[in-house]
Amino acid sequence: MLDHNPLIRKLESLASLSVEERTLLEQVTANPVAVAPRTDLIREGDPPRGVFLIMDGLACRYKLLPEGGRQVLAYLIPGDFCDLDVALLDAMDHAICAVSACRFVLVPGDTMRCLLDDHPGIARALRLATLVEAATSREWLVNMGRRTCDQRLAHLLCELSLRMDAVGRTVTDGREFPLTQVDLADATGMTSVHVNRTLKGFREQSLVEGSGRQLKIMDLRGLRALAAFDPGYLHRRALREAP
Amino acid sequence: MLDHNPLIRKLESLASLSVEERTLLEQVTANPVAVAPRTDLIREGDPPRGVFLIMDGLACRYKLLPEGGRQVLAYLIPGDFCDLDVALLDAMDHAICAVSACRFVLVPGDTMRCLLDDHPGIARALRLATLVEAATSREWLVNMGRRTCDQRLAHLLCELSLRMDAVGRTVTDGREFPLTQVDLADATGMTSVHVNRTLKGFREQSLVEGSGRQLKIMDLRGLRALAAFDPGYLHRRALREAP
DNA sequence: CGATCCGTTGACATCGGTCAACGGACGTGG
DNA sequence: CCACGTCCGTTGACCGATGTCAACGGATCG
Numbered sequence A, B: 001m002l003d004h005n006p007l008i009r010k011l012e013s014l015a016s017l018s019v020e021e022r023t024l025l026e027q028v029t030a031n032p033v034a035v036a037p038r039t040d041l042i043r044e045g046d047p048p049r050g051v052f053l054i055m056d057g058l059a060c061r062y063k064l065l066p067e068g069g070r071q072v073l074a075y076l077i078p079g080d081f082c083d084l085d086v087a088l089l090d091a092m093d094h095a096i097c098a099v100s101a102c103r104f105v106l107v108p109g110d111t112m113r114c115l116l117d118d119h120p121g122i123a124r125a126l127r128l129a130t131l132v133e134a135a136t137s138r139e140w141l142v143n144m145g146r147r148t149c150d151q152r153l154a155h156l157l158c159e160l161s162l163r164m165d166a167v168g169r170t171v172t173d174g175r176e177f178p179l180t181q182v183d184l185a186d187a188t189g190m191t192s193v194h195v196n197r198t199l200k201g202f203r204e205q206s207l208v209e210g211s212g213r214q215l216k217i218m219d220l221r222g223l224r225a226l227a228a229f230d231p232g233y234l235h236r237r238a239l240r241e242a243p
Numbered sequence C: 001c002g003a004t005c006c007g008t009t010g011a012c013a014t015c016g017g018t019c020a021a022c023g024g025a026c027g028t029g030g
Numbered sequence D: 001c002c003a004c005g006t007c008c009g010t011t012g013a014c015c016g017a018t019g020t021c022a023a024c025g026g027a028t029c030g
Helices: A006-012 A019-028 A109-118 A120-146 A149-166 A181-188 A192-204 A220-227 B005-014 B019-028 B109-118 B120-145 B151-167 B182-190 B192-204 B220-225
Strands: A033-035 A039-040 A050-057 A060-064 A071-076 A097-098 A102-107 B034-037 B040-042 B051-055 B061-065 B072-078 B095-098 B101-106
Touching: A006 A050, A006 A120, A019 A109, A019 B061, A039 B101, A050 A181, A060 A181, A071 A120, A071 A181, A071 B005, A109 A120, A109 B061, A109 B072, A120 B061, A120 B072, A149 A181, A149 A192, A149 A220, A181 A192, A181 B120, A192 A220, B005 B051, B005 B120, B019 B109, B019 B120, B040 B151, B072 B120, B072 B182, B101 B109, B109 B182, B109 B192, B120 B151, B151 B182, B151 B192, B151 B220
Parallel strands: none
Antiparallel strands: A033 A102, A039 A097, A050 A102, A060 A071, A060 A097, B034 B101, B040 B095, B051 B101, B061 B072, B061 B095
């Protein structure tokens, strides 16, 4: 019963949807836009134009620093969306960028209001998903504040592989890993040089194989142990007893 | 026209409320509960019992690590509340603790639903406040990932002083600073030893005076410059041109 | 064919953590 | 009222994890 539509698949894992609700979601997501890797969907300071909904590929939220650095704040995978109520703000406080080639839908504020106000099942699932994103953001904070670089990187890999697997888009099997070492560094508060060294260490411990687009997780248990990864914050019962 | 009720004061700064809406909020917040410093309002793993609404004092969200560390995820000041939709989750993924003596209200799920569904002005303001909290959480991520310890600590002090001032509860005037150096360390991913050294540096540069409960910000501009503090993420127009 | 991006590696510097000790403030119980 | 324990702030000595700088090679693309 796994839907091919990542949004519906994700929402069904969080709440049950009626047939009409599913149909409505199909309609809303019917005509995604494709963009090339490294395309900004929206930049910091821009007025929000609606809710971005990722249908395919990998995107990220990020902020640039005056001194030139970049901090990745979250990865958005198929089925993810940016804040439901962005329309209430007059300016984005961060940017959203396609990391790999992406397909996405831009849902206008009116449509969102309709989804949220007139469709309790959808509203419930969307709000739940938002809570999970907030929890993920908090977990990243723990990661940055209290873990070593080894652990941070391992944690990110665990989270990414788990979330991607959950929408049927495995990326850590050695064929299509979408992140460069610079991306990993910007997400974990590390240097790309140190990401490289850390991955080398992982390879020596047989935790991963390959590198670049061929990165492959060989020992998920090992990575999880290293990172003290506890998937509870993702609030997916199905994931708690995942391998 | 500044209300004494911190919730109403905060929400009025985000959206306009009708007279009935204000009255309703007065009712909801009429009987706060007082707790001693260092009391947990709710712990990680507990089922949510409603929405906590801070009326007085300072609280924080935090997580404990298996290895024994603690990461503070956010500070909640008067007028702040935890996630509006927590009722949808079956377990808290983090804890909430009173840092100083606090007064708070626990708003039941039903009451929240009523506030959100039947009172558009309140709903709008509450959702906006939630977006600001998410933005703050992201800014903390930037802080942890891309700034030096000096900057991190300065940034936290700037944010705290700005937010507290906005609800009329100045804490950085040398009389009632509520955080210990351990608290500051747990929030910034530092060691309390290093917080101490960093504050000493701030004193030597005349950025602050005193320490402990007497910490006093002497040169807010200097701290802001050091931290590259840009209050835009707080989305308060009134704050952008603050001193 | 040159430019560019990305991964890789080595040498070196340093920020910030660890460990340890101490003293003052405060509260509590005898 | 005193003695003690505890929490918090403070400081010094030490060291290791991680950043910085620099160079190089392979892949990809126009």
